[in-house]
Amino acid sequence: MKEVIYETLKNLHFTEYEAKAYLTLLEESPLTGYAVAKNSGVPRSRIYEVLDSLTLRGDILVSPGSTPQYTPVPAKELIKNRRREAEENFELAEKSLAEFERSANDRENIWNITGSSEILDKVKDCICSAKKRILLEVWDEEYAALESELRQAAKKGVDITIISYGEITSDFAQVYHHYMGDEITDEYGGRWIVISSDDTEVVAGIVSLGKDSRAAWTRHVGLVMPITEFIIHDLYLMEIMEKHTDQLEESFGKNLIHLRHKFSIHPDFKKHYVK
The missing domain is CATH 3.30.870.10 (Endonuclease Chain A)
Structure with missing residues (x-):
């Protein structure tokens, strides 16, 4: 089951380590970075790089303190955010490609x-x-x-x-x-x-x-x-x-x-x- 979910998350632009860390936090949170590494199998040398990437992207949240705690954005909210980003990207692509196509035609036509x-x-x-x-x-x-x-x-x-x-x-x-x-x-x-x-x-x-x-x-x-x-x-x-x-x-x-x-x-x- 997890392997299928990992592949699904990869299709949403998660790396393998990001997918493992996020899924671990869905199972149990909040967790420290050490605990996420231990439970997910992500190497400890990479875990904070992975968690920082997920935090910057808005996929997980971090609580400040001497020992930061991490919690995931709920799955429904994650999908909602990804869907909105995809729609925005499609709209931008549609507009920019149409403008480029029109501009290219204009450069050649009289x-x-x-x-x-x-x-x-x-x-x-x-x-x-x-x-x-x-x-x-x-x-x-x-x-x-x-x-x-x-x-x-x-x-x-x-x-x-x-x-x-x-x-x-x-x-x-x-x-x-x-x-x-x-x-x-x-x-x-x-x-x-x-x-x-x-x-x-x-x-x-x-x-x-x-x-x-x-x-x-x-x-x-x-x-x-x-x-x-x-x-x-x-x-x-x-x-x-x-x-x-x-x-x-x-x-x-x-x-x-x-x-x-x-x-x-x-x-x-x-x-x-x-x-």
């Missing part, structure tokens, strides 16, 4: 978002989840819908850098005003939005077509890296234009028009992404 408001909602999610840095390219029309979330992120210590198309002012973010916002809107036939959150998550797309607006959201490194670097290179250009506008426009025309024409494949020099 998700399509349709509609201006839906795109802005996803951008807000990226802002709220950021912990270190936000890089954002945005027109003033869309900025108004994001300002509150951006301000809250800044209060949490997130560094925020914005390339603005239109008049955007901020007391919590570093803002670079693009030198040709109106021309770009005309050239591209719409307004886009691009955000990189912590260099791990991006949303990018055109946002000025109402329900027909399209954007992509992903954590896929194959897109996160180039899109993040695209924003950073735009920031390089903003810094360079601020300091060397005259020299650059002398070489490439006002607002670098000659460069834009050089790399256009369309006769009207417009970007025909939106039809």
Whole structure:
């Protein structure tokens, strides 16, 4: 009978010596450590290590004094505690594994978002989840819908850098005003939005077509890296234009028009992404 109970207790994460000590205390308690060792067969050199382990786990109780006495937690209470711990572990495992699985899928997938408001909602999610840095390219029309979330992120210590198309002012973010916002809107036939959150998550797309607006959201490194670097290179250009506008426009025309024409494949020099 005892051998079966020992195996059962082992399934509840008792060692062999712990099972023997606990079962001995169920038969008779309270007992001193010496008595537990004598009655259970646990070596005296190990008994206090075993009893300390059971005490720390809450399986037995010890009374203070010059000669400590040990008594077991009742069997029903032991099983109740183990059941509660198991349920908590299952709940934690279920939650953490689901989050890991979702995160793993997110790292590999590219998700399509349709509609201006839906795109802005996803951008807000990226802002709220950021912990270190936000890089954002945005027109003033869309900025108004994001300002509150951006301000809250800044209060949490997130560094925020914005390339603005239109008049955007901020007391919590570093803002670079693009030198040709109106021309770009005309050239591209719409307004886009691009955000990189912590260099791990991006949303990018055109946002000025109402329900027909399209954007992509992903954590896929194959897109996160180039899109993040695209924003950073735009920031390089903003810094360079601020300091060397005259020299650059002398070489490439006002607002670098000659460069834009050089790399256009369309006769009207417009970007025909939106039809």
